[in-house]
Amino acid sequence: MEKRLSKRASLTLTIIFILFMVILLYLANEYMDSYKLRVVRLIAIYGIMAVSLNLINGITGIFSLGHAGFILIGAYTASLLTLSPEQKSMSFIIEPIVPWLANVHTDFLTATITGGVVAAIFAFLIGWPVLRLSGDYLAIASLGFAEVIRIVALNAISITNGPLGLKGIPEYSNIWWCYGWLFVTVLFVASLVNSSYGRALKAIREDRIAAEMMGINVFKHQLLSFVIGAFFAGVSGSLYAHWLTTIDPRITTLGPMLTFYVLIMIVLGGLGSISGSLIGAALFAILFEWLRDLEEPFTFFGIHVPGIKGMRILVISAIFILVMIFWQRGIMGREELTWNNLYKWIFARRKGGDKE
Amino acid sequence: MVFFLQNLFNGIMLGGLYALIAIGYTMVYGILRLINFAHGDVMMMGVYFAFYAATLLSLSPFFSAIVAILGAALLGFLIDRIAYKPLRNAPRISALITAIGVSFFLESLAVVIFGAIPKSFLNVFRDRTILNKVLIVAGARIPLLTFLVIFITAAILVILFFIVYKTKIGMAMRAISMDIPTTALMGVNVDAVIGFTFALGSALAAASGIMWAMRFPNVHPYMGFMPGLKAFIAAVFGGIGSIPGAVLGGVLLGLIEIFLAAYFPSFMGYRDAFAFIVLIIILLVKPSGLLGKKITEKV
Numbered sequence: 181m182e183k184r185l186s187k188r189a190s191l192t193l194t195i196i197f198i199l200f201m202v203i204l205l206y207l208a209n210e211y212m213d214s215y216k217l218r219v220v221r222l223i224a225i226y227g228i229m230a231v232s233l234n235l236i237n238g239i240t241g242i243f244s245l246g247h248a249g250f251i252l253i254g255a256y257t258a259s260l261l262t263l264s265p266e267q268k269s270m271s272f273i274i275e276p277i278v279p280w281l282a283n284v285h286t287d288f289l290t291a292t293i294t295g296g297v298v299a300a301i302f303a304f305l306i307g308w309p310v311l312r313l314s315g316d317y318l319a320i321a322s323l324g325f326a327e328v329i330r331i332v333a334l335n336a337i338s339i340t341n342g343p344l345g346l347k348g349i350p351e352y353s354n355i356w357w358c359y360g361w362l363f364v365t366v367l368f369v370a371s372l373v374n375s376s377y378g379r380a381l382k383a384i385r386e387d388r389i390a391a392e393m394m395g396i397n398v399f400k401h402q403l404l405s406f407v408i409g410a411f412f413a414g415v416s417g418s419l420y421a422h423w424l425t426t427i428d429p430r431i432t433t434l435g436p437m438l439t440f441y442v443l444i445m446i447v448l449g450g451l452g453s454i455s456g457s458l459i460g461a462a463l464f465a466i467l468f469e470w471l472r473d474l475e476e477p478f479t480f481f482g483i484h485v486p487g488i489k490g491m492r493i494l495v496i497s498a499i500f501i502l503v504m505i506f507w508q509r510g511i512m513g514r515e516e517l518t519w520n521n522l523y524k525w526i527f528a529r530r531k532g533g534d535k536e
Numbered sequence: 537m538v539f540f541l542q543n544l545f546n547g548i549m550l551g552g553l554y555a556l557i558a559i560g561y562t563m564v565y566g567i568l569r570l571i572n573f574a575h576g577d578v579m580m581m582g583v584y585f586a587f588y589a590a591t592l593l594s595l596s597p598f599f600s601a602i603v604a605i606l607g608a609a610l611l612g613f614l615i616d617r618i619a620y621k622p623l624r625n626a627p628r629i630s631a632l633i634t635a636i637g638v639s640f641f642l643e644s645l646a647v648v649i650f651g652a653i654p655k656s657f658l659n660v661f662r663d664r665t666i667l668n669k670v671l672i673v674a675g676a677r678i679p680l681l682t683f684l685v686i687f688i689t690a691a692i693l694v695i696l697f698f699i700v701y702k703t704k705i706g707m708a709m710r711a712i713s714m715d716i717p718t719t720a721l722m723g724v725n726v727d728a729v730i731g732f733t734f735a736l737g738s739a740l741a742a743a744s745g746i747m748w749a750m751r752f753p754n755v756h757p758y759m760g761f762m763p764g765l766k767a768f769i770a771a772v773f774g775g776i777g778s779i780p781g782a783v784l785g786g787v788l789l790g791l792i793e794i795f796l797a798a799y800f801p802s803f804m805g806y807r808d809a810f811a812f813i814v815l816i817i818i819l820l821v822k823p824s825g826l827l828g829k830k831i832t833e834k835v
Contacts, residue, residue, distance in 0.1 A: 489647065
């Protein structure tokens with residue numbers, strides 16, 4: 181007989197876990213140095229990006245490479261709303277900002293939600309034509325869409341300040357905003373995945389044609405998943421911008437590179453697993469910061485090695501290729517880290533031990 | 537008229553370059569159903585090989601090009617062996633993700649080995665008179681380079697068509713694109729043929745990369761990204777899997793891009809966005825491309 185935890189026990193454990201996390205975050209906020217705290221906040225921001233992309237790629241099976249486009253939209257929208265009118269008039273040097281944007285100014289929460297909503301609207305507009313494609317074509321079309329967004333950001337100078345980007349964005353993304361939004365994202369996506377909508381999404385991933393035969397409106401479900409994913413991508417973009425404090429449309433900051441980073445996180449964690457995404461995001465953020473040492477000059481068994489620029493991305497991509505070749509399921513595969521699963525794993529292992 | 541002619545030649549030249557890169561894509565896609573994301577980066581590596589062959593080994597531009605083409609062919613072969621071969625039986629999406637990883641790896645490898653600072657490809661040519669010569673055709677001033685590129689592209693295409701349609705290995709390539717298991721049963725060494733296809737496609741990428749660098753002499757590790765994407769679009773435009781389609785798609789894409797930029801100069805900054813809009817329209821109107829075969833979904 182399969183042993184399961186009762187619903188109530190799970191809920192209690194979850195509440196204890198959340199309280200524990202809140203205390204941990206409070207302690208981190210009080211006692212960690214500012215650099216480490218930056219990484220801790222980045223983990224949450226990457227977590228939102230990864231969970232939202234995993235909803236689209238891993239759970240619905242839409243292989244989208246346009247995530248950086250939605251993140252960029254969220255980042256710019258929110259930053260333009262939180263920057264004060266004086267700052268805006270100061271930083272727009274090449275061309276003055278369009279008048280309807282010059283004087284709007286909102287608080288961080290409104291700006292973040294607006295960033296998400298604008299990204300979702302774009303996802304709806306682009307999803308309408310693009311989701312009629314499938315597989316590889318969809319991947320390229322969505323990558324192309326993200327590039328179009330980046331090119332527009334580079335050229336619509338009176339809105340985005342072009343290649344100079346936006347500077348002096350207030351550093352609003354503190355630990356509570358980042359983890360609060362992460363909590364909202366995980367809660368929302370997890371309840372979506374466990375609802376009948378979520379089961380339909382998984383059915384589409386497994387076999388699109390069979391799902392259609394069963395009466396699931398594939399296009400509508402895919403579009404919904406795409407739009408929700410984009411909303412949270414926009415939110416993460418806002419948090420990211422208010423973490424970076426300066427944004428510009430370069431390939432490496434808000435371009436294809438960012439999409440690839442998020443892709444690495446979800447593949448490493450396991451395509452289709454929300455908890456896997458979180459683990460992948462945390463691993464990526466920590467590894468990426470830790471590998472920074474490789475780019476500094478260091479002494480290795482008495483041999484002096486000068487700092488090599490770009491080394492950490494090389495190492496990351498090599499790891500990525502190796503993971504894909506030898507370990508395609510990633511850390512979690514499609515499993516979720518739930519209390520029940522934890523219980524089952526521990527229990528099963530002990531039972532196996534008894535038999536021998 | 538002069539303006540038109542000038543842009544026509546520019547468009548054909550750019551289109552020819554796209555076509556050469558697109559053929560590499562289309563050959564690999566035709567055989568493995570894999571978008572080789574790293575193709576544009578192989579092109580970039582080829583350009584660097586030529587650059588260093590000419591500046592460090594002080595070879596003449598012609599021999600530098602030979603070195604680069606051979607180097608890129610070897611690189612393409614190795615990429616297939618190391619990264620794609622273990623995934624032949626894996627889900628297609630795994631291969632696609634790996635291809636993205638390879639692209640990423642090559643770009644960062646180039647940053648580490650060659651540095652992120654752009655280099656000028658003009659250093660390759662000690663004698664630059666051939667680059668600066670301008671011919672006047674019906675009033676339009678057209679650089680000799682344009683004709684050179686068009687001529688070389690055409691010559692390479694003739695050789696390629698010969699290989700694919702007249703030789704034994706070309707026949708094997710076409711057979712594999714139809715059905716891999718059956719071809720293997722007929723006694724064809726499938727892996728060797730796939731390796732050869734990668735080498736051939738990469739050699740073409742290097743050849744077009746060198747000509748690309750003659751036209752746009754700014755060499756940097758991310759230079760392959762945009763041409764690679766656009767060449768893929770050209771391949772889709774013409775009908776992926778079809779070599780004549782890749783040529784047609786490439787030339788048309790080059791012409792569209794140049795003419796839109798020439799007649800609507802205010803959109804100049806958005807040049808790179810045109811290709812994607814073309815892609816989306818094409819995929820919606822004619823998903824199999826201009827010369828592609830219609831593929832029905834298998835149930």
